[in-house]
Amino acid sequence: MTTEGKVGYIETLLERMYVDDVDEEKMNNAMFKAMVESLGDKYTEYFTADEFRTYMEQSQGSFYGIGVTVTEDKGTPGILVVEVFEDSPAEKAGIKAGDHIIGVDGTDVSDFTLDAAVTLMRGEKDTGVNITVKRGDETLDFTMVRDEVNSITVAGTVIDDIGYIRIAGFKKNTYNEFKKVYD
Secondary structure (H helix, E strand, O other): OOHHHHHHHHHHHHHHHOOOOOOHHHHHHHHHHHHHHOOOOOOOOOOOHHHHHHHHHHHOOEEEEOOEEEEEOOOOOOEEEEEEOOOOHHHHHOOOOOOEEEEEOOEEOOOOOHHHHHHHHOOOOOOEEEEEEEEOOEEEEEEEEOEEEEOOOEEEEEEOOEEEEEEOOOOOOHHHHHHHHHO
8 A cells, every 4th residue: 555545544534433623634744744754864853834933933042932942851740941141021020040830821841842832832922931940849820021032052261262153053043253352
């Protein structure tokens, strides 16, 4: 049976026998993501339209959000805050590196993908957002207003007359940041 035939057969079975409604878009996106993930290449990824829009915003070097860098933390609920940007809404509200974001505006994001949780945290400038974090045994709520956040991708220092430059990511502003740090 061809791949198209198998997909069609599975769709037919689900239409006839599955008791709940089927979200075809969600199912198709999961199938596309799995196909691309099977390549085992960490630089190749399938994006939904919303995820692609978020990616493009991130690559510009600035966006509207709360001002944190987050990552997935396998085995723990939520997403791990690894960095809080200086003078950001998150810093002003009291969110700290090491916090686990488990809720956004009352929505439990414990089992969300990283991209889905980030999409909820971002929004229009000057709009409010409530973030729930787990800090140790405590659950804390923080209310803040989204603002423009600039991603700093380049940092540098001089130690014993040797210059060190760190590039954390490549965004639209990385070249200018690099030149500034280098100079």
